Amino acid sequence: MPLSPPAPRTARHIRRITYQGFEREDGLWDIEGELHDSKTHDLPSRRNPGRTRRAGEPIHHMWLRVTVDRNLVVQAIESAMDDHPLAGCPQAQRALQAMVGCSMTRGWRQSIQIHLGGVASCTHLRELLFNLATATFQSVESAFQSQGDEPPRHLGQCTGWDFHGQAVKEHYPQFYGHTPQLLKK
Incomplete structure (x- = not known):
């Protein structure tokens, strides 16, 4: 473990987030994100009163696929919610379509806030989108190329x-x- 030894403690929450980038045969790129939250202990279900959510069962299990072109402009977006804590959560997915046409270059987080902020969408989907841009930069080689006299975006x-x-x-x-x-x- 690269961190110093911790004080005595008990694990309570686990969040796993993964991203993958795929180059498509049509010249576009698919960047996929997955978020998985679970607890280390049993707790009552908010979505299904009277039911107990067992330790390790997902509270949130959400997926995103964002398709971009080589200029990092969103061409399509798709999401799925395998698990969510509240009955109304899936309604948040509709708002994601507002991100089509947005650029993952400078201003990406601001675009997310404008189109998906507050109750327009879902905190967890926004979190996946924020860092999906970094995975996109790591996947799409053209993101590291300069544009004429302009430096590459990561500098x-x-x-x-x-x-x-x-x-x-x-x-x-x-x-x-x-x-x-x-x-x-």
Whole structure:
């Protein structure tokens, strides 16, 4: 374990999130996300009063498939909720179609908040979408290519890819020392 030894404790909740990226034969990309929440102890079911949800049974088990083009623009979105805690949860899936046409480049999280924020959709689907963009960047090679005189989208987004850092100097010397323009509000 890479962390220091923990204080004595008892596990209560388990969340597993996985992402996978697939290149399609038609030139598009499918990025899939899965979220699975469970408890380590039995608890009453909110969706089915009188029923007990057993330890390890999913409270949330949700899936997303987002299809993007090489420019990271959403072409299609699909979701499934195998398990959810409340009867009304599946209604949140309809709002996801508002993300078709949105770009996963800068402003992705803002687009999610605009189209799916509050009660328009589901907290857990939004969480999957937030980080689905990172999985997309890791899957679609064109995300790491510069667009003419513009640096690749990942530069200037973390310490490792600082425009004044060693990685940019080595791998993208033409953008070393670059000062990005501030986005207009």
